[in-house]
Amino acid sequence: MALDYHKCAQEISDIIGGGQNIVSAAHCATRLRLVTVDNSKVDKAKLENVDGVKGVFESNGQLQIIIGTGTVNKVYDEFLKITGVSEATKDEVKAAAAAKKPVWYRMIKALGDVFVPILPAIVASGLMMGLVEALGKAIPNFASTDWYGFLDLVSSTAFAYLPVIVAVSAARVFGGNIFLGAVIGLCMINSSLTNAWSLGSADTQVNYWYLLGHLKIGAWTVGSVRQVGYQGHVIPVIIAVWLMCQLEKWLHKHVPEMIDLFVTPLTTVLVTAFLTFTVIGPIFAQLESWVLVGAEWLVKNPIGAGVMGAVYPVTVVMGLHHMYNIIEASMLSSVGLNTWMPIASAANFAQFGACLAVGIKTRNRKTKAVAVPSSMSAALGITEPAIFGVNMRFMKPFVAGMIGGAAGSVFAAFSGIGATAYGVTGIPGYLTINNIPVYTILLLLSGGIAFAVTMAIWKEDAEVKSEEKEDAAEMAAADASLQNAGTAGAPTSAQNGAPVDLPEVMCCSAGKASAPAKGRVISYEDIPDPTFASGALGAGVGIEPEEGVVYAPCDGTISTVAETKHAIGISDGDLEYLIHVGVDTVKMNGDGFDVSVKEGDKVVRGQKIMTFDRGKIKAAGYPDTVVFLLTNSDDYPDFKTNL
Amino acid sequence: MKQFDFTVTDEQGIHARPAGLLIKEAKNFASGITVFKGDKSADMKKLLALMGLGIKKGETITVRVEGEDEEQAAAAIEKFLKETF
Numbered sequence: 001m002a003l004d005y006h007k008c009a010q011e012i013s014d015i016i017g018g019g020q021n022i023v024s025a026a027h028c029a030t031r032l033r034l035v036t037v038d039n040s041k042v043d044k045a046k047l048e049n050v051d052g053v054k055g056v057f058e059s060n061g062q063l064q065i066i067i068g069t070g071t072v073n074k075v076y077d078e079f080l081k082i083t084g085v086s087e088a089t090k091d092e093v094k095a096a097a098a099a100k101k102p103v104w105y106r107m108i109k110a111l112g113d114v115f116v117p118i119l120p121a122i123v124a125s126g127l128m129m130g131l132v133e134a135l136g137k138a139i140p141n142f143a144s145t146d147w148y149g150f151l152d153l154v155s156s157t158a159f160a161y162l163p164v165i166v167a168v169s170a171a172r173v174f175g176g177n178i179f180l181g182a183v184i185g186l187c188m189i190n191s192s193l194t195n196a197w198s199l200g201s202a203d204t205q206v207n208y209w210y211l212l213g214h215l216k217i218g219a220w221t222v223g224s225v226r227q228v229g230y231q232g233h234v235i236p237v238i239i240a241v242w243l244m245c246q247l248e249k250w251l252h253k254h255v256p257e258m259i260d261l262f263v264t265p266l267t268t269v270l271v272t273a274f275l276t277f278t279v280i281g282p283i284f285a286q287l288e289s290w291v292l293v294g295a296e297w298l299v300k301n302p303i304g305a306g307v308m309g310a311v312y313p314v315t316v317v318m319g320l321h322h323m324y325n326i327i328e329a330s331m332l333s334s335v336g337l338n339t340w341m342p343i344a345s346a347a348n349f350a351q352f353g354a355c356l357a358v359g360i361k362t363r364n365r366k367t368k369a370v371a372v373p374s375s376m377s378a379a380l381g382i383t384e385p386a387i388f389g390v391n392m393r394f395m396k397p398f399v400a401g402m403i404g405g406a407a408g409s410v411f412a413a414f415s416g417i418g419a420t421a422y423g424v425t426g427i428p429g430y431l432t433i434n435n436i437p438v439y440t441i442l443l444l445l446s447g448g449i450a451f452a453v454t455m456a457i458w459k460e461d462a463e464v465k466s467e468e469k470e471d472a473a474e475m476a477a478a479d480a481s482l483q484n485a486g487t488a489g490a491p492t493s494a495q496n497g498a499p500v501d502l503p504e505v506m507c508c509s510a511g512k513a514s515a516p517a518k519g520r521v522i523s524y525e526d527i528p529d530p531t532f533a534s535g536a537l538g539a540g541v542g543i544e545p546e547e548g549v550v551y552a553p554c555d556g557t558i559s560t561v562a563e564t565k566h567a568i569g570i571s572d573g574d575l576e577y578l579i580h581v582g583v584d585t586v587k588m589n590g591d592g593f594d595v596s597v598k599e600g601d602k603v604v605r606g607q608k609i610m611t612f613d614r615g616k617i618k619a620a621g622y623p624d625t626v627v628f629l630l631t632n633s634d635d636y637p638d639f640k641t642n643l
Numbered sequence: 644m645k646q647f648d649f650t651v652t653d654e655q656g657i658h659a660r661p662a663g664l665l666i667k668e669a670k671n672f673a674s675g676i677t678v679f680k681g682d683k684s685a686d687m688k689k690l691l692a693l694m695g696l697g698i699k700k701g702e703t704i705t706v707r708v709e710g711e712d713e714e715q716a717a718a719a720i721e722k723f724l725k726e727t728f
Contacts, residue, residue, distance in 0.1 A: 538663075
């Protein structure tokens with residue numbers, strides 16, 4: 001995008017309050033992520049109006065400024081130069097943001113950090129389980145085949161040994177040795193312990209070790225270890241590994257270096273294992289069971305599920321949704337079915353519906369450009385862009401999303417469906433869900449209601465609305481002419497439909513010209529490109545197009561069509577006009593441009609001469625401003641534009 | 644009359660926007676400046692004519708400068724072409 005990166009960065013810096021109000025700065029694919037000393041100093045409305053900024057929101061203590069793929073890095077570079085802030089990685093920014101948060105928040109964030117990296121293992125196993133199940137239904141006696149045995153082994157392993165995976169991930173997050181973490185995880189499900197899953201059967205007897213004799217406090221024997229594994233548990237593992245990491249780090253600091261290598265690991269593992277089996281394990285396993293029972297009750301109870309579906313997006317906004325991973329992981333490893341996922345899916349898909357409705361209903365180009373792709377991402381289960389970038393900004397769509405999510409969740413509670421993985425919602429959820437038709441209804445219900453409610457209660461302000469009608473009519477006309485349906489009056493050019501009457505934008509003694517495209521007319525000096533804006537190519541106007549069609553601005557002859565189809569020259573007597581669609585669009589090599597005239601063709605004013613794909617220009621990261629210049633305006637002292 | 648050849652190395656060739664800059668440069672001089680590509684030619688002071696040549700990467704053009712300030716003009720244009728394309 002030939003956005004003026006420096007200008008954009010300068011404006012952002014000015015509004016934020018310069019380098020002294022910035023703790024750290026990083027960027028991701030589309031956003032500038034800043035941590036500011038004082039977010040309240042930042043005027044977000046002003047930020048949103050900076051040219052090049054597509055949206056602004058606050059999340060997780062970060063100020064996030066949506067700029068766009070391929071552009072954000074350039075603005076970022078300028079931003080660093082202007083503010084003097086040094087480059088930070090995303091993680092540093094996240095850490096800086098987290099440091100400002102209360103303890104409970106950091107705990108939940110740590111949980112998210114533990115569970116997100118292991119997603120691939122969960123997803124692979126979950127999908128494979130779904131596949132095995134589907135094959136079992138499709139092929140009779142599949143369950144007795146060797147393939148079934150094999151696939152069952154492969155798909156169930158990650159869940160059966162989940163404590164080990166969790167332990168490794170936790171050790172990494174909490175800064176310990178991951179192999180020691182693995183040892184703790186493995187201890188907890190060691191095969192010499194009775195398998196927790198076989199406990200139900202009558203002939204299993206639970207044995208105890210009494211490590212500290214038979215000292216009793218109430219009914220509890222101090223130092224007793226129940227010889228049962230922690231299969232299906234997650235929380236005790238995390239707590240154990242957390243403790244292990246603290247211990248390990250403390251020992252590294254205090255044990256003389258000479259003996260550190262063997263003293264520290266030995267002590268760490270022994271002490272952690274002892275505490276885990278005697279105290280942490282029993283307490284947190286019980287706690288986890290209660291949480292799980294609570295969560296399962298909640299999702300089975302229509303009222304509970306409804307409330308959960310409604311507040312789910314709120315918890316996403318607060319960043320609390322990572323905590324659900326733990327519930328989902330526990331469900332999977334204990335009962336093998338994630339009944340929480342349908343609620344998450346309903347809530348996420350409702351945000352998709354609401355966001356899509358905004359995208360369809362809005363006539364604001366900027367809003368549309370954000371809403372449509374965001375909704376697609378939400379349909380795939382990534383709702384942050386839709387929630388932060390669109391729905392929350394207008395609030396009503398967000399509420400509509402909550403309503404849709406609640407409706408879908410109530411339905412989920414009645415249907416009792418579940419998934420074989422976590423972290424996968426929306427459309428990809430089909431791969432893990434146990435009942436495809438019911439899931440379809442769930443998605444349609446939540447997404448549909450959110451969509452309909454948004455359509456009904458959300459309105460853009462009046463001015464935008466009146467434009468909308470006009471625009472819709474024009475769009476219809478344009479569509480009709482595209483299909484050569486001939487709407488009003490007989491088409492003068494059989495090929496291109498009826499000429500369109502657009503307002504006159506420039507004139508001089510030698511002739512005048514109308515706008516070559518529908519949309520807001522700006523001075524050439526405001527075109528987001530220094531060359532055009534300087535007038536080097538002649539004076540004229542820019543048009544911020546509302547549709548991807550170029551009309552001949554005057555009766556004349558096509559004098560040139562650029563090889564890359566993005567520019568057309570038209571001469572009317574001595575007047576030589578240039579229509580240049582977008583800035584830097586030469587680099588698109590004609591992709592997205594369709595010129596219906598060729599050099600030497602005679603055209604009449606208002607005749608359609610080119611169509612272009614605004615989406616593709618946007619996607620390529622360039623402004624789609626239609627530049628319309630009189631290239632030899634220097635020769636006409638009385639030349640003027642009508643803005 | 645001054646004349647020189649130039650081979651375009653810019654990926655995009657002489658397209659609209661930089662062509663505009665070239666024209667601006669050309670207009671600084673009183674001399675007539677003509678660009679030849681194959682059997683086609685164009686006045687370098689006319690954007691549409693210049694664009695009409697469709698000069699692409701790897702193509703060689705001939706620039707002819709005729710007039711009172713042809714020395715300076717040819718030097719300036721050649722320098723500009725080398726720097727820009």
